[in-house]
Amino acid sequence: MKIELPKSPIVSKLEGFHLFHYDAAPCAQRVRFALHEKGIARGREVRFDADDPGSCAGQDGAWVSRQVSLAKKEHLTASYAQIQPNLVVPALVHNGDLHIESMDIVAYLDEVLGGPRLIPKHDPALLADAQALTDLGKSLHRSIRFVTFRWGLRGLARLSGKEEQRLKELLAKGDDAEQLASFYEAYDKQSIPDAAYFAHLDKLNAAFAQLDRRLQDGRAFLTGNDLTMADILWAMKTLRLLECDYPFKQLFPTYAEWYSKVSRRRSFREGVMSKHKLMSSAFRAKASVEQVLGMGLKREVLRRVA
Ligand SMILES: N[C@@H](CCC(=O)N[C@@H](CS)C(=O)NCC(=O)O)C(=O)O
Known part of the structure:
Protein backbone atom coordinates (compact mmCIF):
# COMPACT_ATOMS: atom_id res chain seq x y z
CA MET A 1 0.00 0.00 0.00
CA LEU A 113 12.25 -5.70 -10.00
CA GLY A 114 13.37 -8.50 -12.30
CA GLY A 115 14.43 -11.89 -11.03
CA PRO A 116 12.22 -14.85 -10.16
CA ARG A 117 8.47 -14.14 -10.05
CA LEU A 118 7.13 -14.32 -6.50
CA ILE A 119 3.53 -13.82 -7.63
CA PRO A 120 2.55 -16.32 -10.36
CA LYS A 121 0.51 -13.89 -12.45
CA HIS A 122 0.97 -15.95 -15.62
CA ASP A 123 -1.25 -18.75 -14.28
CA PRO A 124 -4.64 -17.75 -12.82
CA ALA A 125 -5.13 -21.03 -10.91
CA LEU A 126 -1.67 -20.84 -9.37
CA LEU A 127 -2.19 -17.18 -8.57
CA ALA A 128 -5.48 -17.91 -6.81
CA ASP A 129 -3.85 -20.68 -4.80
CA ALA A 130 -0.87 -18.52 -3.78
CA GLN A 131 -3.26 -15.71 -2.85
CA ALA A 132 -5.46 -18.03 -0.76
CA LEU A 133 -2.47 -19.34 1.18
CA THR A 134 -1.19 -15.82 1.68
CA ASP A 135 -4.61 -14.72 2.96
CA LEU A 136 -4.73 -17.69 5.32
CA GLY A 137 -1.31 -16.68 6.66
CA LYS A 138 -2.40 -13.07 7.10
CA SER A 139 -5.51 -14.16 8.97
CA LEU A 140 -3.28 -15.95 11.49
CA HIS A 141 -1.07 -12.94 12.20
CA ARG A 142 -2.77 -12.34 15.53
CA SER A 143 -2.54 -16.03 16.44
CA ILE A 144 1.25 -15.99 16.07
CA ARG A 145 1.34 -12.87 18.21
CA PHE A 146 -0.73 -14.50 20.98
CA VAL A 147 1.25 -17.72 20.98
CA THR A 148 4.75 -16.23 20.74
CA PHE A 149 4.07 -13.47 23.26
CA ARG A 150 2.83 -15.99 25.78
CA TRP A 151 5.67 -18.47 25.34
CA GLY A 152 8.50 -16.66 23.67
CA LEU A 153 8.49 -13.16 25.06
CA ARG A 154 6.32 -12.94 28.16
CA GLY A 155 7.31 -10.02 30.36
CA LEU A 156 9.93 -8.84 27.86
CA ALA A 157 7.19 -7.69 25.55
CA ARG A 158 5.10 -5.78 28.06
CA LEU A 159 4.73 -2.04 27.66
CA SER A 160 5.08 0.25 30.63
CA GLY A 161 2.08 2.44 31.45
CA LYS A 162 3.88 5.37 29.82
CA GLU A 163 4.63 3.41 26.65
CA GLU A 164 1.05 2.24 26.40
CA GLN A 165 -0.14 5.82 26.72
CA ARG A 166 2.35 6.94 24.06
CA LEU A 167 1.13 4.20 21.71
CA LYS A 168 -2.45 5.44 22.01
CA GLU A 169 -1.44 9.05 21.49
CA LEU A 170 0.71 8.31 18.45
CA LEU A 171 -1.88 6.25 16.61
CA ALA A 172 -3.58 8.72 14.30
CA LYS A 173 -6.99 9.56 15.79
CA GLY A 174 -7.07 6.32 17.74
CA ASP A 175 -6.89 4.26 14.53
CA ASP A 176 -5.82 0.77 15.63
CA ALA A 177 -5.47 -0.92 12.24
CA GLU A 178 -2.92 -3.47 13.50
CA GLN A 179 -4.75 -3.82 16.82
CA LEU A 180 -1.54 -3.01 18.68
CA ALA A 181 -3.24 -0.78 21.23
CA SER A 182 -6.02 -3.23 22.02
CA PHE A 183 -3.58 -6.14 22.13
CA TYR A 184 -1.18 -4.48 24.57
CA GLU A 185 -4.02 -3.21 26.72
CA ALA A 186 -5.30 -6.75 27.32
CA TYR A 187 -1.83 -8.32 27.43
CA ASP A 188 -0.42 -5.90 29.99
CA LYS A 189 -3.31 -6.49 32.34
CA GLN A 190 -3.49 -10.26 32.34
CA SER A 191 -0.87 -11.85 30.08
CA ILE A 192 -2.62 -14.11 27.56
CA PRO A 193 -5.72 -15.81 28.96
CA ASP A 194 -5.78 -19.61 28.47
CA ALA A 195 -8.95 -19.68 26.36
CA ALA A 196 -7.63 -17.16 23.83
CA TYR A 197 -4.22 -18.80 23.78
CA PHE A 198 -5.55 -22.30 23.07
CA ALA A 199 -7.99 -21.05 20.43
CA HIS A 200 -5.11 -19.39 18.56
CA LEU A 201 -2.88 -22.43 18.99
CA ASP A 202 -5.59 -24.70 17.57
CA LYS A 203 -5.97 -22.47 14.51
CA LEU A 204 -2.23 -22.59 13.87
CA ASN A 205 -2.08 -26.36 14.34
CA ALA A 206 -4.94 -26.82 11.85
CA ALA A 207 -3.23 -24.60 9.29
CA PHE A 208 0.09 -26.45 9.57
CA ALA A 209 -1.73 -29.81 9.21
CA GLN A 210 -3.35 -28.48 6.03
CA LEU A 211 -0.01 -27.30 4.61
CA ASP A 212 1.68 -30.58 5.54
CA ARG A 213 -1.02 -32.50 3.64
CA ARG A 214 -0.70 -30.43 0.50
CA LEU A 215 3.08 -30.94 0.43
CA GLN A 216 2.68 -34.70 0.64
CA ASP A 217 2.16 -34.93 -3.13
CA GLY A 218 5.88 -34.24 -3.55
CA ARG A 219 5.66 -30.62 -4.69
CA ALA A 220 8.76 -28.59 -3.86
CA PHE A 221 6.96 -25.48 -2.62
CA LEU A 222 3.54 -24.67 -1.22
CA THR A 223 1.86 -23.93 -4.53
CA GLY A 224 3.97 -26.07 -6.85
CA ASN A 225 7.52 -26.22 -8.05
CA ASP A 226 8.44 -22.55 -7.67
CA LEU A 227 8.81 -20.43 -4.58
CA THR A 228 6.05 -17.82 -4.28
CA MET A 229 4.94 -15.13 -1.85
CA ALA A 230 3.07 -17.85 0.07
CA ASP A 231 6.33 -19.67 0.87
CA ILE A 232 7.87 -16.40 2.01
CA LEU A 233 5.03 -15.60 4.39
CA TRP A 234 4.77 -19.12 5.87
CA ALA A 235 8.54 -19.56 6.22
CA MET A 236 8.70 -16.50 8.44
CA LYS A 237 5.85 -17.70 10.64
CA THR A 238 7.61 -21.03 10.92
CA LEU A 239 10.94 -19.51 11.90
CA ARG A 240 9.25 -17.51 14.66
CA LEU A 241 7.49 -20.57 16.05
CA LEU A 242 10.61 -22.74 15.77
CA GLU A 243 12.34 -20.18 17.91
CA CYS A 244 9.73 -21.00 20.56
CA ASP A 245 10.30 -24.74 20.02
CA TYR A 246 7.12 -25.57 18.10
CA PRO A 247 7.43 -29.31 17.26
CA PHE A 248 7.17 -29.17 13.46
CA LYS A 249 9.36 -32.24 12.92
CA GLN A 250 7.30 -34.45 15.20
CA LEU A 251 3.88 -33.30 14.00
CA PHE A 252 4.32 -32.18 10.43
CA PRO A 253 7.43 -33.84 8.98
CA THR A 254 6.70 -33.01 5.33
CA TYR A 255 6.16 -29.38 6.22
CA ALA A 256 9.37 -29.45 8.29
CA GLU A 257 11.27 -30.71 5.23
CA TRP A 258 9.79 -27.92 3.12
CA TYR A 259 10.92 -25.36 5.70
CA SER A 260 14.38 -26.86 5.87
CA LYS A 261 14.67 -26.50 2.07
CA VAL A 262 13.42 -22.92 2.10
CA SER A 263 15.71 -21.94 4.95
CA ARG A 264 18.76 -23.24 3.07
CA ARG A 265 18.21 -20.73 0.27
CA ARG A 266 20.83 -18.03 0.00
CA SER A 267 18.14 -15.35 0.11
CA PHE A 268 16.93 -16.73 3.44
CA ARG A 269 20.40 -17.08 4.95
CA GLU A 270 21.51 -13.63 3.85
CA GLY A 271 18.26 -11.71 3.79
CA VAL A 272 16.59 -13.10 6.88
CA MET A 273 19.28 -14.57 9.10
CA SER A 274 22.52 -12.66 8.53
CA LYS A 275 21.98 -10.32 11.48
CA HIS A 276 19.32 -12.30 13.28
CA LYS A 277 21.36 -15.36 14.30
CA LEU A 278 22.19 -14.18 17.79
CA MET A 279 18.64 -13.18 18.67
CA SER A 280 17.30 -16.37 17.10
CA SER A 281 19.66 -18.47 19.26
CA ALA A 282 18.64 -16.47 22.34
CA PHE A 283 14.95 -17.21 21.65
CA ARG A 284 15.74 -20.91 21.19
CA ALA A 285 17.80 -21.01 24.39
CA LYS A 286 14.93 -19.43 26.29
CA ALA A 287 12.51 -21.97 24.82
CA SER A 288 14.86 -24.84 25.80
CA VAL A 289 15.04 -23.60 29.38
CA GLU A 290 11.26 -23.41 29.48
CA GLN A 291 11.07 -26.96 28.23
CA VAL A 292 13.43 -28.15 30.96
CA LEU A 293 11.17 -26.39 33.44
CA GLY A 294 8.24 -28.35 32.01
CA MET A 295 6.48 -25.37 30.47
CA GLY A 296 7.59 -25.13 26.84
CA LEU A 297 5.48 -24.58 23.76
CA LYS A 298 6.49 -28.01 22.43
CA ARG A 299 4.95 -29.79 25.39
CA GLU A 300 1.82 -27.65 25.18
CA VAL A 301 1.30 -28.31 21.45
CA LEU A 302 1.98 -32.04 21.68
CA ARG A 303 -0.49 -32.37 24.53
CA ARG A 304 -3.08 -30.39 22.56
CA VAL A 305 -2.72 -32.34 19.33
CA ALA A 306 -2.41 -35.83 20.87
N1 LIG B 1 0.03 -6.13 8.51
C1 LIG B 1 1.33 -5.64 8.85
C2 LIG B 1 1.71 -6.16 10.23
C3 LIG B 1 3.00 -5.56 10.71
C4 LIG B 1 3.33 -5.99 12.14
O1 LIG B 1 2.45 -6.37 12.93
N2 LIG B 1 4.62 -5.91 12.48
C5 LIG B 1 5.05 -6.33 13.79
C6 LIG B 1 6.33 -7.15 13.67
S1 LIG B 1 6.03 -8.66 12.79
C7 LIG B 1 5.35 -5.11 14.64
O2 LIG B 1 5.94 -4.17 14.19
N3 LIG B 1 4.95 -5.16 15.92
C8 LIG B 1 5.18 -4.12 16.86
C9 LIG B 1 4.81 -4.57 18.25
O3 LIG B 1 4.54 -5.75 18.42
O4 LIG B 1 4.82 -3.74 19.16
C10 LIG B 1 2.35 -6.07 7.79
O5 LIG B 1 2.20 -7.20 7.28
O6 LIG B 1 3.26 -5.30 7.48
Whole structure:
Protein backbone atom coordinates (compact mmCIF):
# COMPACT_ATOMS: atom_id res chain seq x y z
CA MET A 1 0.00 0.00 0.00
CA LYS A 2 1.51 3.29 -1.09
CA ILE A 3 1.13 6.22 1.30
CA GLU A 4 0.30 9.19 -0.88
CA LEU A 5 1.27 12.05 1.40
CA PRO A 6 3.86 10.81 3.89
CA LYS A 7 4.06 12.98 6.99
CA SER A 8 7.77 12.45 7.51
CA PRO A 9 10.07 14.96 5.80
CA ILE A 10 12.69 12.21 5.52
CA VAL A 11 10.75 10.08 3.01
CA SER A 12 11.04 12.30 -0.06
CA LYS A 13 14.81 12.57 0.44
CA LEU A 14 15.48 8.84 0.25
CA GLU A 15 17.03 7.44 -2.92
CA GLY A 16 17.00 3.79 -3.92
CA PHE A 17 15.63 1.27 -1.44
CA HIS A 18 15.48 2.10 2.29
CA LEU A 19 13.88 -0.52 4.52
CA PHE A 20 12.55 0.36 7.97
CA HIS A 21 12.65 -2.99 9.71
CA TYR A 22 13.76 -5.01 12.70
CA ASP A 23 15.90 -8.11 12.30
CA ALA A 24 13.71 -10.29 14.53
CA ALA A 25 10.32 -9.18 13.18
CA PRO A 26 8.69 -11.79 10.90
CA CYS A 27 6.79 -9.18 8.88
CA ALA A 28 10.03 -7.37 8.07
CA GLN A 29 11.83 -10.64 7.41
CA ARG A 30 9.34 -11.33 4.59
CA VAL A 31 10.43 -8.19 2.78
CA ARG A 32 14.14 -8.87 3.31
CA PHE A 33 13.63 -12.40 1.98
CA ALA A 34 11.91 -11.01 -1.14
CA LEU A 35 14.57 -8.33 -1.71
CA HIS A 36 17.30 -10.97 -1.62
CA GLU A 37 15.32 -13.32 -3.90
CA LYS A 38 15.43 -10.42 -6.34
CA GLY A 39 19.17 -10.07 -5.95
CA ILE A 40 19.12 -6.86 -3.89
CA ALA A 41 21.65 -7.27 -1.07
CA ARG A 42 21.75 -5.74 2.37
CA GLY A 43 23.64 -2.47 2.27
CA ARG A 44 24.81 -0.04 4.89
CA GLU A 45 23.08 0.52 8.23
CA VAL A 46 21.87 3.98 9.12
CA ARG A 47 19.77 5.24 12.01
CA PHE A 48 16.10 4.96 11.10
CA ASP A 49 15.59 8.71 11.44
CA ALA A 50 18.89 9.86 9.88
CA ASP A 51 18.27 12.52 7.24
CA ASP A 52 21.72 13.83 6.30
CA PRO A 53 22.54 13.51 2.56
CA GLY A 54 25.00 10.63 3.16
CA SER A 55 22.37 8.56 4.94
CA CYS A 56 19.65 9.33 2.42
CA ALA A 57 21.67 8.32 -0.65
CA GLY A 58 20.81 5.07 -2.39
CA GLN A 59 23.19 2.17 -2.79
CA ASP A 60 23.67 0.30 -6.07
CA GLY A 61 22.31 -3.24 -5.98
CA ALA A 62 21.56 -2.97 -2.27
CA TRP A 63 18.93 -1.79 0.18
CA VAL A 64 19.80 0.59 2.99
CA SER A 65 18.97 -0.82 6.41
CA ARG A 66 17.10 1.47 8.80
CA GLN A 67 16.55 -0.60 11.92
CA VAL A 68 13.67 0.36 14.14
CA SER A 69 14.30 -1.53 17.37
CA LEU A 70 11.07 -3.04 18.69
CA ALA A 71 12.97 -4.03 21.84
CA LYS A 72 13.85 -0.38 22.51
CA LYS A 73 10.29 0.61 21.43
CA GLU A 74 11.63 2.88 18.72
CA HIS A 75 8.45 2.13 16.77
CA LEU A 76 6.51 4.03 19.43
CA THR A 77 8.20 7.35 18.69
CA ALA A 78 6.80 10.44 17.01
CA SER A 79 9.38 10.28 14.21
CA TYR A 80 8.49 6.69 13.34
CA ALA A 81 4.75 7.43 13.58
CA GLN A 82 5.27 9.92 10.73
CA ILE A 83 6.69 7.11 8.59
CA GLN A 84 4.45 4.16 9.54
CA PRO A 85 1.09 5.39 10.82
CA ASN A 86 0.24 1.97 12.31
CA LEU A 87 3.51 1.95 14.34
CA VAL A 88 4.69 -1.40 13.02
CA VAL A 89 7.55 -2.61 10.84
CA PRO A 90 8.21 -2.86 7.96
CA ALA A 91 7.99 0.23 5.80
CA LEU A 92 9.84 0.54 2.52
CA VAL A 93 10.83 3.73 0.76
CA HIS A 94 11.77 3.40 -2.89
CA ASN A 95 13.00 6.58 -4.56
CA GLY A 96 10.92 8.76 -2.27
CA ASP A 97 7.74 6.66 -2.36
CA LEU A 98 6.59 5.13 0.91
CA HIS A 99 5.04 1.66 1.02
CA ILE A 100 3.64 -0.21 4.00
CA GLU A 101 2.09 -3.67 4.56
CA SER A 102 4.67 -6.42 4.14
CA MET A 103 2.84 -8.52 1.53
CA ASP A 104 1.90 -5.44 -0.50
CA ILE A 105 5.58 -4.52 -0.43
CA VAL A 106 6.51 -8.01 -1.67
CA ALA A 107 3.98 -7.55 -4.52
CA TYR A 108 5.44 -4.12 -5.31
CA LEU A 109 8.98 -5.52 -5.44
CA ASP A 110 7.79 -8.28 -7.74
CA GLU A 111 6.37 -5.63 -10.03
CA VAL A 112 9.35 -3.28 -10.19
CA LEU A 113 12.25 -5.70 -10.00
CA GLY A 114 13.37 -8.50 -12.30
CA GLY A 115 14.43 -11.89 -11.03
CA PRO A 116 12.22 -14.85 -10.16
CA ARG A 117 8.47 -14.14 -10.05
CA LEU A 118 7.13 -14.32 -6.50
CA ILE A 119 3.53 -13.82 -7.63
CA PRO A 120 2.55 -16.32 -10.36
CA LYS A 121 0.51 -13.89 -12.45
CA HIS A 122 0.97 -15.95 -15.62
CA ASP A 123 -1.25 -18.75 -14.28
CA PRO A 124 -4.64 -17.75 -12.82
CA ALA A 125 -5.13 -21.03 -10.91
CA LEU A 126 -1.67 -20.84 -9.37
CA LEU A 127 -2.19 -17.18 -8.57
CA ALA A 128 -5.48 -17.91 -6.81
CA ASP A 129 -3.85 -20.68 -4.80
CA ALA A 130 -0.87 -18.52 -3.78
CA GLN A 131 -3.26 -15.71 -2.85
CA ALA A 132 -5.46 -18.03 -0.76
CA LEU A 133 -2.47 -19.34 1.18
CA THR A 134 -1.19 -15.82 1.68
CA ASP A 135 -4.61 -14.72 2.96
CA LEU A 136 -4.73 -17.69 5.32
CA GLY A 137 -1.31 -16.68 6.66
CA LYS A 138 -2.40 -13.07 7.10
CA SER A 139 -5.51 -14.16 8.97
CA LEU A 140 -3.28 -15.95 11.49
CA HIS A 141 -1.07 -12.94 12.20
CA ARG A 142 -2.77 -12.34 15.53
CA SER A 143 -2.54 -16.03 16.44
CA ILE A 144 1.25 -15.99 16.07
CA ARG A 145 1.34 -12.87 18.21
CA PHE A 146 -0.73 -14.50 20.98
CA VAL A 147 1.25 -17.72 20.98
CA THR A 148 4.75 -16.23 20.74
CA PHE A 149 4.07 -13.47 23.26
CA ARG A 150 2.83 -15.99 25.78
CA TRP A 151 5.67 -18.47 25.34
CA GLY A 152 8.50 -16.66 23.67
CA LEU A 153 8.49 -13.16 25.06
CA ARG A 154 6.32 -12.94 28.16
CA GLY A 155 7.31 -10.02 30.36
CA LEU A 156 9.93 -8.84 27.86
CA ALA A 157 7.19 -7.69 25.55
CA ARG A 158 5.10 -5.78 28.06
CA LEU A 159 4.73 -2.04 27.66
CA SER A 160 5.08 0.25 30.63
CA GLY A 161 2.08 2.44 31.45
CA LYS A 162 3.88 5.37 29.82
CA GLU A 163 4.63 3.41 26.65
CA GLU A 164 1.05 2.24 26.40
CA GLN A 165 -0.14 5.82 26.72
CA ARG A 166 2.35 6.94 24.06
CA LEU A 167 1.13 4.20 21.71
CA LYS A 168 -2.45 5.44 22.01
CA GLU A 169 -1.44 9.05 21.49
CA LEU A 170 0.71 8.31 18.45
CA LEU A 171 -1.88 6.25 16.61
CA ALA A 172 -3.58 8.72 14.30
CA LYS A 173 -6.99 9.56 15.79
CA GLY A 174 -7.07 6.32 17.74
CA ASP A 175 -6.89 4.26 14.53
CA ASP A 176 -5.82 0.77 15.63
CA ALA A 177 -5.47 -0.92 12.24
CA GLU A 178 -2.92 -3.47 13.50
CA GLN A 179 -4.75 -3.82 16.82
CA LEU A 180 -1.54 -3.01 18.68
CA ALA A 181 -3.24 -0.78 21.23
CA SER A 182 -6.02 -3.23 22.02
CA PHE A 183 -3.58 -6.14 22.13
CA TYR A 184 -1.18 -4.48 24.57
CA GLU A 185 -4.02 -3.21 26.72
CA ALA A 186 -5.30 -6.75 27.32
CA TYR A 187 -1.83 -8.32 27.43
CA ASP A 188 -0.42 -5.90 29.99
CA LYS A 189 -3.31 -6.49 32.34
CA GLN A 190 -3.49 -10.26 32.34
CA SER A 191 -0.87 -11.85 30.08
CA ILE A 192 -2.62 -14.11 27.56
CA PRO A 193 -5.72 -15.81 28.96
CA ASP A 194 -5.78 -19.61 28.47
CA ALA A 195 -8.95 -19.68 26.36
CA ALA A 196 -7.63 -17.16 23.83
CA TYR A 197 -4.22 -18.80 23.78
CA PHE A 198 -5.55 -22.30 23.07
CA ALA A 199 -7.99 -21.05 20.43
CA HIS A 200 -5.11 -19.39 18.56
CA LEU A 201 -2.88 -22.43 18.99
CA ASP A 202 -5.59 -24.70 17.57
CA LYS A 203 -5.97 -22.47 14.51
CA LEU A 204 -2.23 -22.59 13.87
CA ASN A 205 -2.08 -26.36 14.34
CA ALA A 206 -4.94 -26.82 11.85
CA ALA A 207 -3.23 -24.60 9.29
CA PHE A 208 0.09 -26.45 9.57
CA ALA A 209 -1.73 -29.81 9.21
CA GLN A 210 -3.35 -28.48 6.03
CA LEU A 211 -0.01 -27.30 4.61
CA ASP A 212 1.68 -30.58 5.54
CA ARG A 213 -1.02 -32.50 3.64
CA ARG A 214 -0.70 -30.43 0.50
CA LEU A 215 3.08 -30.94 0.43
CA GLN A 216 2.68 -34.70 0.64
CA ASP A 217 2.16 -34.93 -3.13
CA GLY A 218 5.88 -34.24 -3.55
CA ARG A 219 5.66 -30.62 -4.69
CA ALA A 220 8.76 -28.59 -3.86
CA PHE A 221 6.96 -25.48 -2.62
CA LEU A 222 3.54 -24.67 -1.22
CA THR A 223 1.86 -23.93 -4.53
CA GLY A 224 3.97 -26.07 -6.85
CA ASN A 225 7.52 -26.22 -8.05
CA ASP A 226 8.44 -22.55 -7.67
CA LEU A 227 8.81 -20.43 -4.58
CA THR A 228 6.05 -17.82 -4.28
CA MET A 229 4.94 -15.13 -1.85
CA ALA A 230 3.07 -17.85 0.07
CA ASP A 231 6.33 -19.67 0.87
CA ILE A 232 7.87 -16.40 2.01
CA LEU A 233 5.03 -15.60 4.39
CA TRP A 234 4.77 -19.12 5.87
CA ALA A 235 8.54 -19.56 6.22
CA MET A 236 8.70 -16.50 8.44
CA LYS A 237 5.85 -17.70 10.64
CA THR A 238 7.61 -21.03 10.92
CA LEU A 239 10.94 -19.51 11.90
CA ARG A 240 9.25 -17.51 14.66
CA LEU A 241 7.49 -20.57 16.05
CA LEU A 242 10.61 -22.74 15.77
CA GLU A 243 12.34 -20.18 17.91
CA CYS A 244 9.73 -21.00 20.56
CA ASP A 245 10.30 -24.74 20.02
CA TYR A 246 7.12 -25.57 18.10
CA PRO A 247 7.43 -29.31 17.26
CA PHE A 248 7.17 -29.17 13.46
CA LYS A 249 9.36 -32.24 12.92
CA GLN A 250 7.30 -34.45 15.20
CA LEU A 251 3.88 -33.30 14.00
CA PHE A 252 4.32 -32.18 10.43
CA PRO A 253 7.43 -33.84 8.98
CA THR A 254 6.70 -33.01 5.33
CA TYR A 255 6.16 -29.38 6.22
CA ALA A 256 9.37 -29.45 8.29
CA GLU A 257 11.27 -30.71 5.23
CA TRP A 258 9.79 -27.92 3.12
CA TYR A 259 10.92 -25.36 5.70
CA SER A 260 14.38 -26.86 5.87
CA LYS A 261 14.67 -26.50 2.07
CA VAL A 262 13.42 -22.92 2.10
CA SER A 263 15.71 -21.94 4.95
CA ARG A 264 18.76 -23.24 3.07
CA ARG A 265 18.21 -20.73 0.27
CA ARG A 266 20.83 -18.03 0.00
CA SER A 267 18.14 -15.35 0.11
CA PHE A 268 16.93 -16.73 3.44
CA ARG A 269 20.40 -17.08 4.95
CA GLU A 270 21.51 -13.63 3.85
CA GLY A 271 18.26 -11.71 3.79
CA VAL A 272 16.59 -13.10 6.88
CA MET A 273 19.28 -14.57 9.10
CA SER A 274 22.52 -12.66 8.53
CA LYS A 275 21.98 -10.32 11.48
CA HIS A 276 19.32 -12.30 13.28
CA LYS A 277 21.36 -15.36 14.30
CA LEU A 278 22.19 -14.18 17.79
CA MET A 279 18.64 -13.18 18.67
CA SER A 280 17.30 -16.37 17.10
CA SER A 281 19.66 -18.47 19.26
CA ALA A 282 18.64 -16.47 22.34
CA PHE A 283 14.95 -17.21 21.65
CA ARG A 284 15.74 -20.91 21.19
CA ALA A 285 17.80 -21.01 24.39
CA LYS A 286 14.93 -19.43 26.29
CA ALA A 287 12.51 -21.97 24.82
CA SER A 288 14.86 -24.84 25.80
CA VAL A 289 15.04 -23.60 29.38
CA GLU A 290 11.26 -23.41 29.48
CA GLN A 291 11.07 -26.96 28.23
CA VAL A 292 13.43 -28.15 30.96
CA LEU A 293 11.17 -26.39 33.44
CA GLY A 294 8.24 -28.35 32.01
CA MET A 295 6.48 -25.37 30.47
CA GLY A 296 7.59 -25.13 26.84
CA LEU A 297 5.48 -24.58 23.76
CA LYS A 298 6.49 -28.01 22.43
CA ARG A 299 4.95 -29.79 25.39
CA GLU A 300 1.82 -27.65 25.18
CA VAL A 301 1.30 -28.31 21.45
CA LEU A 302 1.98 -32.04 21.68
CA ARG A 303 -0.49 -32.37 24.53
CA ARG A 304 -3.08 -30.39 22.56
CA VAL A 305 -2.72 -32.34 19.33
CA ALA A 306 -2.41 -35.83 20.87
N1 LIG B 1 0.03 -6.13 8.51
C1 LIG B 1 1.33 -5.64 8.85
C2 LIG B 1 1.71 -6.16 10.23
C3 LIG B 1 3.00 -5.56 10.71
C4 LIG B 1 3.33 -5.99 12.14
O1 LIG B 1 2.45 -6.37 12.93
N2 LIG B 1 4.62 -5.91 12.48
C5 LIG B 1 5.05 -6.33 13.79
C6 LIG B 1 6.33 -7.15 13.67
S1 LIG B 1 6.03 -8.66 12.79
C7 LIG B 1 5.35 -5.11 14.64
O2 LIG B 1 5.94 -4.17 14.19
N3 LIG B 1 4.95 -5.16 15.92
C8 LIG B 1 5.18 -4.12 16.86
C9 LIG B 1 4.81 -4.57 18.25
O3 LIG B 1 4.54 -5.75 18.42
O4 LIG B 1 4.82 -3.74 19.16
C10 LIG B 1 2.35 -6.07 7.79
O5 LIG B 1 2.20 -7.20 7.28
O6 LIG B 1 3.26 -5.30 7.48
